[in-house]
Amino acid sequence: MIGFGPVGQALYRALNLEELLPGFRVCKVLVRDQNKLRTVQDLDGCPVAVPSSLIANSVEEIFADNDFSIVVDVSNMEEPSVICRALSSGRPVVSANKRLLASHGREFIRAAEDGGTFFLNEAAALGKVPVFKFISEFCARLRILRFETICNGTTNFILTQIANAGLSFEDALREAQSNKYAEADASSDIDGLDALHKAKLLTATAFGLDILAAETDEYIYCDGIRDIAEATCTFAAHCGRVVKLVATSEMTDWGVAIRIMPTLLPKHSFLGSLEGVENGIVVHDQLGPASEFAGPGAGPDATAAAFLSDLATARECMENATVPRAFARLTSADTNRLLPKETGTVRPVFQSYSPLHQVGVLAAKADVVCSHGISVEQIYNSTRGMTDLTPDVIIGERTTMGQALSAARELSNLRCVTGAVKLLDVAGDEPIDLDVLI
Numbered sequence: 047m048i049g050f051g052p053v054g055q056a057l058y059r060a061l062n063l064e065e066l067l068p069g070f071r072v073c074k075v076l077v078r079d080q081n082k083l084r085t086v087q088d089l090d091g092c093p094v095a096v097p098s099s100l101i102a103n104s105v106e107e108i109f110a111d112n113d114f115s116i117v118v119d120v121s122n123m124e125e126p127s128v129i130c131r132a133l134s135s136g137r138p139v140v141s142a143n144k145r146l147l148a149s150h151g152r153e154f155i156r157a158a159e160d161g162g163t164f165f166l167n168e169a170a171a172l173g174k175v176p177v178f179k180f181i182s183e184f185c186a187r188l189r190i191l192r193f194e195t196i197c198n199g200t201t202n203f204i205l206t207q208i209a210n211a212g213l214s215f216e217d218a219l220r221e222a223q224s225n226k227y228a229e230a231d232a233s234s235d236i237d238g239l240d241a242l243h244k245a246k247l248l249t250a251t252a253f254g255l256d257i258l259a260a261e262t263d264e265y266i267y268c269d270g271i272r273d274i275a276e277a278t279c280t281f282a283a284h285c286g287r288v289v290k291l292v293a294t295s296e297m298t299d300w301g302v303a304i305r306i307m308p309t310l311l312p313k314h315s316f317l318g319s320l321e322g323v324e325n326g327i328v329v330h331d332q333l334g335p336a337s338e339f340a341g342p343g344a345g346p347d348a349t350a351a352a353f354l355s356d357l358a359t360a361r362e363c364m365e366n367a368t369v370p371r372a373f374a375r376l377t378s379a380d381t382n383r384l385l386p387k388e389t390g391t392v393r394p395v396f397q398s399y400s401p402l403h404q405v406g407v408l409a410a411k412a413d414v415v416c417s418h419g420i421s422v423e424q425i426y427n428s429t430r431g432m433t434d435l436t437p438d439v440i441i442g443e444r445t446t447m448g449q450a451l452s453a454a455r456e457l458s459n460l461r462c463v464t465g466a467v468k469l470l471d472v473a474g475d476e477p478i479d480l481d482v483l484i
Contacts (some may be wrong), residue, residue: 049121056346133157142169148243151258169352199323199344200235238270267387301383388448395470
């Protein structure tokens with residue numbers, strides 16, 4: 047096992063103490079500090095020390111011991127050499143390190159093929175939801191056209207607390223951290239990078255694309271929930287909607303477009319109804335109604351459960367000398383067909399801040415939006431509880447992503463605008479319910 051954070055501790059407890067998967071045990075743990083005492087809680091909540099004989103702090107020490115058959119990565123390491131070495135030696139790898147997989151998956155596939163083995167990454171996205179297994183089996187029968195997913199439990203928890211409990215962004219983040227749903231440095235979550243890595247893994251599996259390399263990130267529009275105003279969430283509630291961080295991937299005649307951005311979803315839609323750390327995905331195919339799946343998406347126990355599923359799959363494949371269908375999808379991947387981030391359409395929401403009681407601000411902002419060929423559908427302004435700056439929300443009619451981004455950049459340059467302009471999307475084309483606002 048590489049790493050021993052909260053997920054590693056939960057998995058160690060499940061395998062070595064609770065013996066939830068007979069035949070499996072953690073025989074070595076690679077950590078940075080070998081001298082630090084490592085403990086886990088048993089079923090009674092009492093701390094149990096991890097035997098010092100299981101602790102290693104060098105890669106050479108791990109590979110000098112041949113008494114292991116699978117490598118489990120529960121770390122946040124960025125260096126791919128350990129995983130490549132394990133795969134090249136013929137040992138399967140089970141990983142939740144979505145950043146490493148999304149940036150170096152191409153190398154891992156080659157190493158696995160050279161070693162005659164495979165890797166599994168069910169724990170890398172959507173927690174307990176077996177999404178990669180579902181997608182790979184789904185693709186054996188039908189062709190996926192598009193999927194939308196809420197794949198980051200931390201941001202969903204934060205947005206739920208803002209909407210339901212009226213917390214500020216900062217207070218909601220602190221609550222997520224106190225519940226161990228967010229790291230001390232949660233920037234990867236709140237800036238959308240975690241969702242980007244997961245979206246790349248899901249897209250590679252769903253559409254059979256060779257995109258698991260760092261250089262493909264530049265094709266993906268990615269923006270998280272940092273700077274989402276409470277007023278924007280209030281506006282969404284007035285419209286019967288909620289703000290969620292949604293990753294969308296769509297196959298077109300020209301290629302695949304991926305984007306990650308805050309989106310206003312109907313409150314009672316499948317994804318809109320997911321609260322707290324729940325994750326979910328909606329998959330569209332060429333035949334009819336979409337397929338929907340949801341489950342816990344954050345927390346050590348949810349991730350450990352996904353690891354247990356992958357370990358069981360790995361054992362079955364090793365016994366039968368086969369490879370998992372999800373891995374086979376990656377090895378048969380097509381060339382990179384990602385479209386530029388300006389591709390696709392969006393129903394834009396522009397959130398910006400301006401000084402209170404300044405004349406002509408809304409008109410100036412609306413003029414900028416219209417100058418980019420975007421018709422203004424609705425304007426929302428609330429000064430309640432504001433002392434110096436007020437957030438304005440402008441919704442435009444559906445337009446290209448490129449036009450929306452250009453309008454957002456020009457809005458940011460207005461002298462009456464303070465700080466960056468936040469761009470959101472509105473799901474669907476249903477009109478905003480003006481009666482609710484009145």
